[in-house]
Amino acid sequence: MSFYIPIGPQHPVHPEPLLMKFKVEGEQVIDVEINVSYTHRGIEKGFEYRDYMKGIFLAERICGICNAAHTLCYTQNIEQLLGKEIPPRAKYLRLIVEELSRIHSHLLWLGLAAHQIGFETLFMYVWRDREKVLDLLETITGNRVVTAYNTIGGVRRDITPEIEQKIRKSLDYLEERTKYFKKVVMEEPTVLVRTQNVGILKPREAIELFAVGPVLRASGIKHDIRADDPYIAHDEVPFNVVTYDTCDVYARILVRVDEILECINMVRYSLDHLPSGEYRIRMPVIVRPPPGESVSRVEAPRGELLHYVRSDGSDKPYRYKVRTPTLANIPSTARMLTSRGDYIVYIADIPIIFGSIDPCLCCTGRVMFIDIEKSKSWVWTYNELVRYSLKRFERHD
């Protein structure tokens, strides 16, 4: 007897609204439809009504957690159009804020993953230590999460020596805590049982379905935009691409934890080699880039983020396209969530598998549902399901 579980659009563990419809037999998941169109706000049309300077604030609000990556990608895109080169100090400052927001995003995800498998204590500890990074971001950029730090032509604020001391002190504390979390994740039996060989994505499937970021690297494929196509100061700051090859949720946890340690070293390195000089070049208030188009790519915490802009010489972009990392990971998630042959997915695994790609649905506001096996015919169409659940839930008064 198979029936449907609609999880969402309101669900305690996924902060964002998404509707996942699972065809289930007993505890086994057979099929999935992921509908994430609830966060579609029509941002691309919004860009066409804003001039380039105001566009930064809209780009920032595409996704709250990885907004440093979005503003970086946006400003880099416009600078490529203008053909302007930003001063080296600005490059390093942008790199520091980008890596700090990556630490904050990965720690946030680690807490949420622990919450999804019911490990409340680790969730509380990780989020308590995450406050340290948020304090750092607040001292540097003035705001805890939405850091309006990058602007066209450089950065808005400079780092003073005492801020530098503060960063170094917090980083030592963070490094020691992250090592402790890594030990907990690797040794805690219930965590291992819930994450090992769950949500399998083989390397061939990962490439074929165009997975990006930690999901790709957890399947053993060594691709990272910071290494392949180094932007801002990534060619000078050394770092190694972290890969694990057990292709499951456990590998994704470890990839992200190791990446936190990498980011800590990168920020330390860039603090030691911070070039002097001014941190921004003068820009006219109304920016009018020459007609043309440009593509800019950034390694956001969740994967490879791509911005494409086409300008026609006026002060508003003619067309602005954003392709977010979670959009690229949705096909591979659908593949992970369906049981095939001996690989069985249980209902209890759904939150942790879907959580393992670190979904940032507001970025993905442009994705709707995917049918995996085309041959499947659903018992109900979408509207019938809504009517059925409406009748079922209606208040009895």
Added chain:
Amino acid sequence: MIEVLYKMIEMILFPGFAFIGVLSLLYEWIDRKFYARLQNRIGPLYAGPHGILQPLADFIKLLSKEDIIPEGADKFLFTLTPILFFAINLLLTLFLPICGTTGVISFTGDLIFFVALLTMISILVYTAGMASTNRFATIGAERAVLQLIGYEIPFMLSIVSVAISSRSLTIKNIVESQSSIWHILGPNFLAFIIFAITAQAELERIPFDIPEAEQEIVAGWLVEYSGKKLALFRLGKDVETLLLCGLGATLFLGGPLGPVVPGLEIVFYTLYFIVKSIIVLLVLTTLRALFARLRVDQMLVLSWKYLIPLSLISVLIVRVVF
């Protein structure tokens, strides 16, 4: 006549419902406060001194909320299960020896009756889930029964090993047999560990809160209940926590026994009982804070592969020693 009146007072007031109700709210407060402390948080603080009235506030608020019965739910069962759930739990607390070596009710072989009713509670959880015909509730109910199969046998065996070591099935004798050494210090230490793990499963708390897994199936079998019914369920669960901690204290830590000033036995007995059951409660709360939630199939594997053999060994040890 005086006898009946005295029994009534005992039933209603002292070791009976009023006392148990207040004590169970106190236990929920200790549990939440200790759990928050383990997570480096402060826990409820502003409802009354140190937040001690927080469970009371939750209970009254739920009582005053509107009570919704979903259209498709089977009305009779939907309203009956919370009342039954609360009533059985309260009835069982009468067996616990709080202010003396015997509870309010005690007859020979009352341990078997006690344990039988405990299983009844899990069946009630299943009917509650099935009565509210919400998809999540049905899955929660199925998981409750699956879990019941998992932990019921080791739970019984750990109690049996205590019964063997004190050679009787009545709680009174078990308590008296522990006057020399507590069961936990003797060969029954292994039985205590199994009892703690399976009590955690009976109370559906973190490592085993699969039927109510908030992240996966919203709130499991509780999803449709609101208002008075939810209040009854929550209070029933608090009383059940007190029940199992009390049972743990009685079976393993020698119930209310301990050095006593001759005049005020009752006060001392109650104090001992409360202190010992709080110790068991703290053990359960640390268990709750340390682990992540298991999947249903993993839980069954754990209980059938590890817990049952362990409990059989403990019964064997006790049989050899006594």
Added chain:
Amino acid sequence: MNEEEIINILKEKFGDKIVECKIPMKRRVFVEVSKECYKDVVKFLLHDLDMKHVEAITGVDAKDHFEVIAHIGYGISVSVKVKISKDEPVIDSICDIARGVELYEREAYDLLGIVFKGNPNLKRFILPEDWPEGVYPLRKDYEAEHPKPLR
């Protein structure tokens, strides 16, 4: 495998079908291709030059025609651009050679109305169910306004 080599290989493989190509900056190649050989160019890039990663497909409503741009590649990003006429916006889909691209094509279909022949399920994709048929928000003629409040 730097940018010039890619352009040379493409030039001698497809000859005159390559309308125009330029290198705006390091590790970026813009190639404009005629409509017929769009699929073979993508196939050639993906398999023979072993770029094996399609990042995105962008639809652009240039005033008199549509444009479809496929961004391909891990390290060096090659953007293959194709012009399609506005009254008959049909192009063959590259879903069969690149499975993960299904979403990007359906997004372009939903927001711009470009039909991708061969896409297995080209259905409503991002917009809400009650969105009127035939209205494509990203077209220049569409004027964005907020939905009317209910209360």
Added chain:
Amino acid sequence: MGFTEKMIRWARGRSPWILFFNTGACNACDIEVVAALTPRYDLERFGLLLKGSPRHADILVVTGPVTRQVRDRLIRIYNQMPEPKFVVAAGTCATSGGAFWKCYNVYESLDSVIPVDAYISGCPVKPEAVIQAVNLLAQKIMKG
């Protein structure tokens, strides 16, 4: 009957259970509201619990501008909540549509869809502001 009335109001003020719903926000406000539950800010001091099912909760915290698809889900969830319920609009997006001016798929503000009791401004909402809002709402409930 003044005493029971006062007791019920005290109880409602002291144990506000929240239900969280993100109607298309950029989830900066979501993580800040959840951050308010973690050790440093710890909303559980006020007896606040994050509940999963609309039946259990009395305060609906909504973040983000309401998109068209989410509108009828939001109304259904609002109907499912038992009677003395309150709605908190967290973040400028919920109060006034925020930065998504001229984006076609977004309602102007939350109170154009459901009645709202408290507004928290800020983009994203700071955890201290969330605590302030919970306190004010609790006082408002206690005064009736």
